[in-house]
Amino acid sequence: MTIAFALIIAAIIPLVFLYAINTIDFYQTGSIKFIVISAAWGIIAYLLAATINPAIINNGFASRDTVLRYIAPVIEEILKGFILIVLVRRTEFKYFLDGAIYGFATGIGFAIFENFEYIFYSASAIELAISRILSTNLIHATGSALIGIALGLVRFDRSRLSRTLYLLGGLILAISIHSFFNNMVNNRVALLFAFAAGFTGIGVIVLFARRGLKDEQSWVHEKITDTEGVTQGEAKVVQQLGDINTLLAPLAERFGAEKASQCEKFLFVQAQLAIQGKMIEKMQDERMRLAIEAQMRDTRKQVDKARRQVGTYCMLYLRNIFPADDATLMNLMRNRIEASAVANKERVGSGLWDLSERLKINQLKKSFLFRGLSDKALDAIAQMVREHKLVENDVLVRSGETGDSIFMINTGWFKVVTEDANGGELIINKTGPGEIIGEMALLDEAPRSATVIALAPAKVFELKKEAFQEILDQRPDVSLALINGISSRLRFSTTYIQKAIDWSQKIAAGDYSFIEYTQQQNSKDAESDADKADQLLSAFFQMVESVKAREDDLKQRLEKLELKIDESRRKQEFEELTGTDFYANLKAQAKKMREQRIANQDEE
Amino acid sequence: MNQGKIVSIHSFRGGTGKSNTTANLAAQAALAGKRVGMVDTDIQSPGIHVLFGLDENKMGNTLNDFLHGKCTIGEVALNVGEHAADSEGRVQLKDKDIWLLPSSIRGREISQIIREGYDVNRLNEGFQTILKELDLDYLFIDTHPGLNEETLLSIAISDILIIILRPDNQDFQGTAVTVDIARSLDVPNLILMANKAVPKYDFDDIKKKIEDTFNAQVAGVLPLSFDLADNASGDLFSLRFPDHEWSNALRGVADAILEIK
Numbered sequence A: 001m002t003i004a005f006a007l008i009i010a011a012i013i014p015l016v017f018l019y020a021i022n023t024i025d026f027y028q029t030g031s032i033k034f035i036v037i038s039a040a041w042g043i044i045a046y047l048l049a050a051t052i053n054p055a056i057i058n059n060g061f062a063s064r065d066t067v068l069r070y071i072a073p074v075i076e077e078i079l080k081g082f083i084l085i086v087l088v089r090r091t092e093f094k095y096f097l098d099g100a101i102y103g104f105a106t107g108i109g110f111a112i113f114e115n116f117e118y119i120f121y122s123a124s125a126i127e128l129a130i131s132r133i134l135s136t137n138l139i140h141a142t143g144s145a146l147i148g149i150a151l152g153l154v155r156f157d158r159s160r161l162s163r164t165l166y167l168l169g170g171l172i173l174a175i176s177i178h179s180f181f182n183n184m185v186n187n188r189v190a191l192l193f194a195f196a197a198g199f200t201g202i203g204v205i206v207l208f209a210r211r212g213l214k215d216e217q218s219w220v221h222e223k224i225t226d227t228e229g230v231t232q233g234e235a236k237v238v239q240q241l242g243d244i245n246t247l248l249a250p251l252a253e254r255f256g257a258e259k260a261s262q263c264e265k266f267l268f269v270q271a272q273l274a275i276q277g278k279m280i281e282k283m284q285d286e287r288m289r290l291a292i293e294a295q296m297r298d299t300r301k302q303v304d305k306a307r308r309q310v311g312t313y314c315m316l317y318l319r320n321i322f323p324a325d326d327a328t329l330m331n332l333m334r335n336r337i338e339a340s341a342v343a344n345k346e347r348v349g350s351g352l353w354d355l356s357e358r359l360k361i362n363q364l365k366k367s368f369l370f371r372g373l374s375d376k377a378l379d380a381i382a383q384m385v386r387e388h389k390l391v392e393n394d395v396l397v398r399s400g401e402t403g404d405s406i407f408m409i410n411t412g413w414f415k416v417v418t419e420d421a422n423g424g425e426l427i428i429n430k431t432g433p434g435e436i437i438g439e440m441a442l443l444d445e446a447p448r449s450a451t452v453i454a455l456a457p458a459k460v461f462e463l464k465k466e467a468f469q470e471i472l473d474q475r476p477d478v479s480l481a482l483i484n485g486i487s488s489r490l491r492f493s494t495t496y497i498q499k500a501i502d503w504s505q506k507i508a509a510g511d512y513s514f515i516e517y518t519q520q521q522n523s524k525d526a527e528s529d530a531d532k533a534d535q536l537l538s539a540f541f542q543m544v545e546s547v548k549a550r551e552d553d554l555k556q557r558l559e560k561l562e563l564k565i566d567e568s569r570r571k572q573e574f575e576e577l578t579g580t581d582f583y584a585n586l587k588a589q590a591k592k593m594r595e596q597r598i599a600n601q602d603e604e
Numbered sequence B: 001m002n003q004g005k006i007v008s009i010h011s012f013r014g015g016t017g018k019s020n021t022t023a024n025l026a027a028q029a030a031l032a033g034k035r036v037g038m039v040d041t042d043i044q045s046p047g048i049h050v051l052f053g054l055d056e057n058k059m060g061n062t063l064n065d066f067l068h069g070k071c072t073i074g075e076v077a078l079n080v081g082e083h084a085a086d087s088e089g090r091v092q093l094k095d096k097d098i099w100l101l102p103s104s105i106r107g108r109e110i111s112q113i114i115r116e117g118y119d120v121n122r123l124n125e126g127f128q129t130i131l132k133e134l135d136l137d138y139l140f141i142d143t144h145p146g147l148n149e150e151t152l153l154s155i156a157i158s159d160i161l162i163i164i165l166r167p168d169n170q171d172f173q174g175t176a177v178t179v180d181i182a183r184s185l186d187v188p189n190l191i192l193m194a195n196k197a198v199p200k201y202d203f204d205d206i207k208k209k210i211e212d213t214f215n216a217q218v219a220g221v222l223p224l225s226f227d228l229a230d231n232a233s234g235d236l237f238s239l240r241f242p243d244h245e246w247s248n249a250l251r252g253v254a255d256a257i258l259e260i261k
Helices: A002-023 A032-058 A064-088 A097-121 A126-156 A160-182 A190-231 A237-247 A249-255 A257-282 A286-310 A312-321 A327-343 A357-366 A375-384 A439-444 A465-474 A476-508 A513-519 A529-561 A567-578 A581-603 B018-031 B048-052 B063-067 B107-116 B120-133 B149-157 B169-184 B203-214 B226-230 B245-259
Strands: A386-390 A395-397 A405-411 A414-419 A425-431 A451-454 A458-464 B005-010 B036-040 B098-101 B138-142 B160-165 B189-197 B217-223
Touching: A002 A097, A002 A126, A032 A064, A032 A097, A064 A097, A064 A126, A064 A160, A097 A126, A097 A190, A126 A160, A126 A190, A160 A190, A249 A257, A249 A312, A257 A286, A257 A312, A286 A312, A357 A375, A357 A405, A357 A458, A375 A458, A375 A465, A405 A439, A405 A465, A425 A529, A439 A476, A458 A465, A465 A476, A476 A529, A513 A529, A567 A581, A567 B169, A581 B149, B005 B018, B005 B149, B018 B036, B018 B048, B018 B098, B018 B138, B018 B160, B018 B245, B036 B048, B036 B120, B048 B098, B063 B107, B063 B120, B120 B138, B120 B149, B149 B169, B160 B169, B160 B245, B169 B189, B169 B203, B189 B203, B189 B245, B203 B217, B217 B245
Parallel strands: B005 B138, B005 B160, B036 B098, B036 B138, B160 B189, B189 B217
Antiparallel strands: A386 A458, A395 A451, A405 A458, A414 A425, A414 A451
């Protein structure tokens, strides 16, 4: 019973330790696979050592005591080290500290089996077993970790001398610690020593890690200063993103692109948090302060989330290179974010650089759909919308296309047009800030009913169908607002149609007077539906007016061609001309002459 | 063999483009291979010679000389085909059979004939003689506007009467009387031609209106053209600018004349 309990402890404690390494994501470039391989090799190394060591004693090469105190540490550390050589030489091996992780795993694999052997052959008390388990694990893990880190250093060092020194140093240190421990075995201080050795090992690792990172840090700082010089005065976010990427390049090389982008995100949200902190200092309005505080809480959550994603190990690296209190980096990022927000207000509003959630919410409030929602609900919607900027004549939606978004007009005016029978553009409505576009196609799933074109530079928020439907599901008030919006549009259509019929009747009666009157109005002054319909229809009826003008013109031509002949004058003139002797004579002569000519012709 | 036809071109008022039309119609007929003569009977204000590049010095005997018995009619006829090479349009008439019988442009001779008058019968004899002498297919007579004795004569003796009118009320009234006279004198072929029609009007409509009013064939509605009014070259417009709208319409009128057997 005691043995079984001890065995379980011997196995579980180190495995929990390995599990912890995995869960806190302490290693980076490897995967759990290599930790398992390392641990498995530790077991094999133990089996080999358990064969070699007794063989040396049985063959009389050395006494049991000598083997235990001096030869076994050498053999065991070397055996364990083999797998490390293999793992470190992989092309994917990027970071020398990973060697320490593999070393830990190998050492633990070895120690578990060695402890099994110890538990089987001794009848020690359970507390002794536990102290033995802890100490053996520590010694084996530390030893192999030292060798692992030495191999890692060797891998990344160009100088032959330092490579040899690293390797020998690691090996000698590991063997020495191991040998020293074995000389104390069964001594009560052995456990203390083991802890000391463990800490020493970790200390050495940290020492080397810091040394390595220091070089990296100075390189990065150089880079920051460089880019500072290059892009000073420029406020292009895109370029700054590029710069950050350059800065994070070594990190990406070491930990992969995904990790780098997580680090980038972490740095951004952290900078954002810093800016929000600064904003709150300047803020006078209590309501805004509260809103920003709420935002800061949210950002802090994001920071925590980003930190977890980055992982402890990579975080250590990151912290060393970009410490939280690194004034250079933080100031740089802060300045740039602020500069870009001021110099290029237009750009604020997307992704990580979005410092204007508040602004977005205020803009969303303009839309009649969301007017009644709380800031919290709007905040959720703000996360779902995408801002688009349009220039004059940009087409927002095109008639006949399938629609899977609605748009909320933030700024700018749009015309809603359809084609008339001749392919000409017919404006059926104009719409501006606060209005929504495209909800019909979203609700009835029919193609877009009209084309919507920007009349001037404009900004809209796009909300995807799924997100919109989710909002409708959750918020009956939004559904109600939507129905209200559609009814008012329907009401407008009714007014429009009524007016069109009314005017058509006037035209049929030959009354064109209303056209001139309606043309004097400006679209932005429209207050009622009737006014708006007047304006839109007047554009159409202008066409009618031009038809009228053409008709008038035609009438004028007909008048000109209604050439009148004064018949009495005609008769009088004819009689005056023909009443003379000359004419009578001429007529007679002409008759004779013609008869003569016909006769001549007949003769010929 | 057919006898040559007398084609009188008349308009009730001046300024209808009569001389210009006569010259271009005659030129088109000559281009079509016909033997063509032109008589400028607008003795009071002759003009057709200009379109053939003639001046006082190039003209020999004139119609005035013939009417005063100073020469025969044959001595008046000037072959403009032979004198044609001096402009882009006229050069096409080189070696064609086309003669002009010009009126005098000397002021003294003009005032003399207005003062003294002349024997219209002698004019008629001259027409008949020149038709035979030159074996003409067509003799185009460019008349004086309005209706006086010599105009009535040229109408009376013509086989084809072309009345040019502008689409306006005054021309309509005058044309109506002329048409009545032509019918009274049994002119066998009556052709109307509208000239100087303002292009913004519907020409088909103008054509129909005139035909309906006078119950006569309208062979063409020719547009008012600044290009033509300008006629800076003093050339035969329909030869110089054959693709012009006016030229196209004019050829239509020429075809109508040539179609008459």
